[in-house]
Amino acid sequence: MKINPKNGIDKLLFGMKQKDVTAIYGKPNRNYKDEDDNVIFAYNKLKMRLTFYKDEEFKLGYIVASSSDLELFGNKIIGKQISEVKKELAAKVITKFTQEDFDTFENYFNEDNWFILQTEFDEVVKFEIGAIINAKDEFDWKFGKK
Numbered sequence: 001m002k003i004n005p006k007n008g009i010d011k012l013l014f015g016m017k018q019k020d021v022t023a024i025y026g027k028p029n030r031n032y033k034d035e036d037d038n039v040i041f042a043y044n045k046l047k048m049r050l051t052f053y054k055d056e057e058f059k060l061g062y063i064v065a066s067s068s069d070l071e072l073f074g075n076k077i078i079g080k081q082i083s084e085v086k087k088e089l090a091a092k093v094i095t096k097f098t099q100e101d102f103d104t105f106e107n108y109f110n111e112d113n114w115f116i117l118q119t120e121f122d123e124v125v126k127f128e129i130g131a132i133i134n135a136k137d138e139f140d141w142k143f144g145k146k
Helices: 018-025 082-090
Strands: 002-004 030-033 039-043 048-053 059-065 098-102 105-110 115-120 123-130
Touching: 018 039, 082 105, 082 115, 082 123
Parallel strands: none
Antiparallel strands: 030 039, 039 048, 048 059, 059 123, 098 105, 105 115, 115 123
16 A cells, blocks of 8 residues: 555545545444544554544544555555664655654654654554645645645
Protein backbone atom coordinates (compact mmCIF):
# COMPACT_ATOMS: atom_id res chain seq x y z
CA MET A 1 0.00 0.00 0.00
CA LYS A 2 1.43 3.27 -1.13
CA ILE A 3 1.65 6.17 1.30
CA ASN A 4 0.86 9.45 -0.44
CA PRO A 5 2.27 12.21 1.79
CA LYS A 6 -0.20 15.06 2.40
CA ASN A 7 -2.95 13.03 0.65
CA GLY A 8 -3.55 9.66 2.35
CA ILE A 9 -2.71 5.97 1.93
CA ASP A 10 -3.52 3.71 -1.00
CA LYS A 11 -6.96 4.71 -2.33
CA LEU A 12 -7.79 6.73 0.79
CA LEU A 13 -7.79 10.52 0.42
CA PHE A 14 -8.19 12.98 3.25
CA GLY A 15 -11.69 14.44 3.11
CA MET A 16 -13.48 11.22 2.14
CA LYS A 17 -16.70 10.43 3.96
CA GLN A 18 -17.49 7.05 5.52
CA LYS A 19 -19.58 5.99 2.51
CA ASP A 20 -16.64 6.73 0.16
CA VAL A 21 -14.36 4.48 2.21
CA THR A 22 -16.86 1.61 2.53
CA ALA A 23 -17.43 1.75 -1.25
CA ILE A 24 -13.72 0.91 -1.67
CA TYR A 25 -12.88 -1.33 1.31
CA GLY A 26 -16.27 -2.59 2.48
CA LYS A 27 -17.56 -2.53 6.03
CA PRO A 28 -14.87 -2.06 8.71
CA ASN A 29 -14.21 -4.80 11.27
CA ARG A 30 -14.87 -2.25 13.99
CA ASN A 31 -16.80 1.01 13.91
CA TYR A 32 -16.92 3.13 17.07
CA LYS A 33 -16.66 6.66 18.43
CA ASP A 34 -13.73 8.04 20.38
CA GLU A 35 -13.91 10.42 23.38
CA ASP A 36 -14.42 13.40 21.01
CA ASP A 37 -17.28 11.68 19.14
CA ASN A 38 -15.10 11.21 16.05
CA VAL A 39 -15.98 8.06 14.11
CA ILE A 40 -13.28 5.38 13.97
CA PHE A 41 -13.13 2.61 11.36
CA ALA A 42 -10.75 -0.30 11.98
CA TYR A 43 -9.82 -2.70 9.17
CA ASN A 44 -8.04 -5.81 10.46
CA LYS A 45 -6.82 -7.08 7.10
CA LEU A 46 -5.44 -3.65 6.10
CA LYS A 47 -4.07 -3.04 9.62
CA MET A 48 -5.47 0.48 9.46
CA ARG A 49 -7.45 2.69 11.79
CA LEU A 50 -9.25 5.64 10.17
CA THR A 51 -10.56 8.71 12.00
CA PHE A 52 -13.45 10.75 10.63
CA TYR A 53 -13.56 14.12 12.40
CA LYS A 54 -16.93 15.09 13.90
CA ASP A 55 -16.09 18.82 13.74
CA GLU A 56 -15.32 18.51 10.01
CA GLU A 57 -18.57 16.86 8.86
CA PHE A 58 -17.07 13.42 9.53
CA LYS A 59 -14.37 13.71 6.87
CA LEU A 60 -11.40 11.35 6.94
CA GLY A 61 -8.64 13.28 8.68
CA TYR A 62 -6.24 10.76 10.23
CA ILE A 63 -4.90 7.30 9.44
CA VAL A 64 -2.88 4.94 11.64
CA ALA A 65 -1.39 1.94 9.82
CA SER A 66 0.94 -0.93 10.63
CA SER A 67 0.79 -3.21 7.58
CA SER A 68 4.11 -4.61 6.39
CA ASP A 69 2.91 -3.68 2.87
CA LEU A 70 3.19 0.07 3.54
CA GLU A 71 5.54 1.86 1.15
CA LEU A 72 6.82 5.41 1.39
CA PHE A 73 8.48 6.62 -1.83
CA GLY A 74 8.74 3.00 -3.00
CA ASN A 75 10.44 1.76 0.19
CA LYS A 76 8.83 -0.53 2.75
CA ILE A 77 9.00 1.02 6.22
CA ILE A 78 7.38 -1.33 8.76
CA GLY A 79 9.94 -3.59 10.39
CA LYS A 80 12.91 -1.48 9.22
CA GLN A 81 15.44 0.26 11.42
CA ILE A 82 14.55 3.94 11.90
CA SER A 83 18.06 4.97 10.84
CA GLU A 84 17.55 3.25 7.48
CA VAL A 85 14.10 4.80 6.95
CA LYS A 86 15.42 8.28 7.84
CA LYS A 87 18.29 7.83 5.38
CA GLU A 88 15.81 6.90 2.60
CA LEU A 89 13.65 9.91 3.48
CA ALA A 90 16.67 12.24 3.46
CA ALA A 91 17.08 11.34 -0.23
CA LYS A 92 13.58 12.87 -0.70
CA VAL A 93 14.60 15.94 1.36
CA ILE A 94 12.54 14.91 4.39
CA THR A 95 14.98 15.46 7.22
CA LYS A 96 13.20 17.39 10.00
CA PHE A 97 11.79 15.24 12.77
CA THR A 98 10.66 16.02 16.28
CA GLN A 99 11.40 13.03 18.49
CA GLU A 100 9.26 12.09 21.47
CA ASP A 101 10.08 9.15 23.74
CA PHE A 102 7.76 7.15 25.97
CA ASP A 103 8.39 3.74 27.51
CA THR A 104 10.03 1.61 24.79
CA PHE A 105 8.50 3.66 21.96
CA GLU A 106 9.74 6.71 20.09
CA ASN A 107 7.73 8.90 17.74
CA TYR A 108 9.44 10.72 14.88
CA PHE A 109 7.10 13.49 13.75
CA ASN A 110 7.55 15.31 10.43
CA GLU A 111 5.39 18.44 10.54
CA ASP A 112 5.79 19.39 6.85
CA ASN A 113 4.06 16.16 5.78
CA TRP A 114 2.14 15.64 9.04
CA PHE A 115 3.25 12.07 9.65
CA ILE A 116 4.70 10.06 12.51
CA LEU A 117 7.00 7.08 12.33
CA GLN A 118 6.55 5.15 15.56
CA THR A 119 9.37 2.87 16.60
CA GLU A 120 9.98 0.30 19.27
CA PHE A 121 13.51 -0.94 19.86
CA ASP A 122 14.66 1.27 16.92
CA GLU A 123 12.37 -0.53 14.48
CA VAL A 124 9.41 1.16 12.75
CA VAL A 125 6.21 -0.50 13.99
CA LYS A 126 3.52 2.04 13.08
CA PHE A 127 2.87 4.90 10.66
CA GLU A 128 0.44 7.74 11.31
CA ILE A 129 -0.58 10.43 8.85
CA GLY A 130 -2.98 13.32 9.15
CA ALA A 131 -4.60 15.82 6.84
CA ILE A 132 -2.50 18.93 6.28
CA ILE A 133 -3.59 22.26 7.74
CA ASN A 134 -3.05 25.09 5.26
CA ALA A 135 -1.90 28.71 5.75
CA LYS A 136 -5.51 29.76 6.49
CA ASP A 137 -5.49 27.32 9.45
CA GLU A 138 -8.00 25.07 7.67
CA PHE A 139 -7.75 21.44 6.62
CA ASP A 140 -6.50 20.98 3.07
CA TRP A 141 -8.97 18.29 2.00
CA LYS A 142 -7.81 16.28 -1.02
CA PHE A 143 -10.93 14.30 -1.84
CA GLY A 144 -13.14 15.85 -4.50
CA LYS A 145 -10.49 18.29 -5.70
CA LYS A 146 -9.89 18.48 -9.41
